Amino acid sequence: MKIKKSTLKKIKLYSILFLSAIVITSCGSYNFTGTGKIDAKTFQVNRFQNNANLIEPGIDRTFTLKLQEIIQNQTNLNLTSTNGDLFYDGEIVDYYFSPMNATADQKAAQTRLTVSVNIRFVNKNKDKDNFEKKFTFFYDYSGTDQLIGSKLSVALDEIFIRITQDVFNESLAKW
Numbered sequence: 001m002k003i004k005k006s007t008l009k010k011i012k013l014y015s016i017l018f019l020s021a022i023v024i025t026s027c028g029s030y031n032f033t034g035t036g037k038i039d040a041k042t043f044q045v046n047r048f049q050n051n052a053n054l055i056e057p058g059i060d061r062t063f064t065l066k067l068q069e070i071i072q073n074q075t076n077l078n079l080t081s082t083n084g085d086l087f088y089d090g091e092i093v094d095y096y097f098s099p100m101n102a103t104a105d106q107k108a109a110q111t112r113l114t115v116s117v118n119i120r121f122v123n124k125n126k127d128k129d130n131f132e133k134k135f136t137f138f139y140d141y142s143g144t145d146q147l148i149g150s151k152l153s154v155a156l157d158e159i160f161i162r163i164t165q166d167v168f169n170e171s172l173a174k175w
Contacts, residue, residue, distance in 0.1 A: 038172060039125045043077045044084025048117065052095035059156060060092060063117060066160040070168050086171070087122040093134065097147075100140060113147060114138040115159045121171045133170065137162040 045068045050060040067088060068079055077086065094116035101109040116136040123129040139155040141147060147155055 038075060038077065040077060040085030040123065042080045042084045043071055043075075043086040043088070044080050044082065045071070045088045048089075049091040050095070051091045051093055052115075054095050054097075056095055056152075056156075059095065059115075062156060063092060063160055063163075067164045067167060070164045071172070074168060075172065085124050087124070088119065088167070088171070089122075090117055090119040092116070093118045094136070099143065101143075109143050110140055111143045111145075111147075112138050112140050113155050113159070115156070115163070117163055117167075119167050119170075121167075123171075129171070131170065135163045135166050135170075137166075 045064055047064050048060050048067075050056075071077060072079060092115065094114060096114055098112050098114065099110070100112050114136060115138070116134055118132070118134050120132045121130060137159045139158050141151070141155065145151060
């Protein structure tokens with residue numbers, strides 16, 4: 001039994017179309033941020049209070065904006081000031097410097113800035129997703145440097161990028 005070339009072409013075409021349809025439908029609910037399908041349309045981030053023993057002015061506002069920014073950039077959710085489907089609240093609970101390594105003359109060779117933020121997350125549509133958790137990250141720098149001005153901004157950016165990504169993953173990406 002001999003099959004015509006035109007029939008073979010049709011079989012190949014239908015096979016490709018069928019496999020393409022399977023791939024497209026199986027990947028339809030996935031996105032590269034890892035959020036999958038979010039059962040919410042809006043999110044609310046209340047201003048985080050700075051309750052740390054050592055107060056650095058403005059970091060509460062900076063952290064709040066960084067958290068809003070990451071959620072806006074990685075989802076299609078709309079930011080709202082009241083009644084959000086997803087609700088983020090909390091406070092900065094730790095902000096401190098600690099020496100990490102000493103030199104021979106007992107001076108800090110390296111210093112670490114550590115920031116911890118307590119997060120309360122509420123998903124109005126899915127109670128099992130709710131949590132309260134402390135997120136911490138740090139920035140190491142030379143013990144001879146002073147962490148002020150642009151150096152402090154760089155350190156806080158690095159810390160807040162990590163903490164907000166961890167909060168995003170815990171609340172929406174489920175990684």
